[in-house]
Amino acid sequence: MRNHLARLLARLAVLTTEAAVLGLVFGAALLLFFYLTRVVFVAKSAALDGWAFQQLDSLRAAWPGLTPWVRGITFFASLPWLVAAGLLIPAGLARAGHRREAWEVLLAVAGAALFNQLLKLHYHRIRPDSALLPQSGLSFPSGHAMIGMALYGCLAWLLWQHGRHPIWALLLVVWAVVIGLTRIYLHVHYATDVLAGFAAGLVWLALLRLAMKVKV
DSSP: OHHHHHHHHHHHHHHHHHHHHHHHHHHHHHHHHHHHHIIIIISOOOHHHHHHHHHHHHHHHHOTTHHHHHHHHHGGGSHHHHHHHHHHHHHHHHHTTOHHHHHHHHHHHHHHHHHHHHHHHHHOOOOOTTOSSOOOSOOSSOHHHHHHHHHHHHHHHHHHHTTOOHHHHHHHHHHHHHHHHHHHHTTSSOHHHHHHHHHHHHHHHHHHHHHHHHHO
């Protein structure tokens, strides 16, 4: 009885800590997103966007051979990749007996994709006219940044939760950030689009994770 109670208290402590972390992530990401909407659509400030373009344009001028690599990296949050990853990774997890994790990854990608389209239609920001490659659709928030953060952030969280390969979990988050930066480099998104995408992706992940915890 005493051992059972101790295990229960330990489990509650973990859940409380996780809920607190998720709450902090959700609150901070939501505040950042709405701050960016005020910068872009109320103050109509282009200072950050202009500065980011200038920095990455300087990088491209100094290292012209970097551009093909950037085009390759940005593929890993493109629609074909996300569809494949959003179906194959859950399928692999389910086959390995991790059904709850499979659903979590699937919902992370599918929910972020739907949420992103709703946000784009609501804010209706036009893409930069200086893009280095053709890109259709609206600009705010960046789908690559948002859905990429949802996918790689979800995988990172699952790795961290199970105590496996924490370095890989960190690298997955860094990878999502790098993909977002490629969108600015290629001028297909403004910096504020990408930052808003990161924030919205984290908001969705936190909500999803909390919902999964409540269900459990």
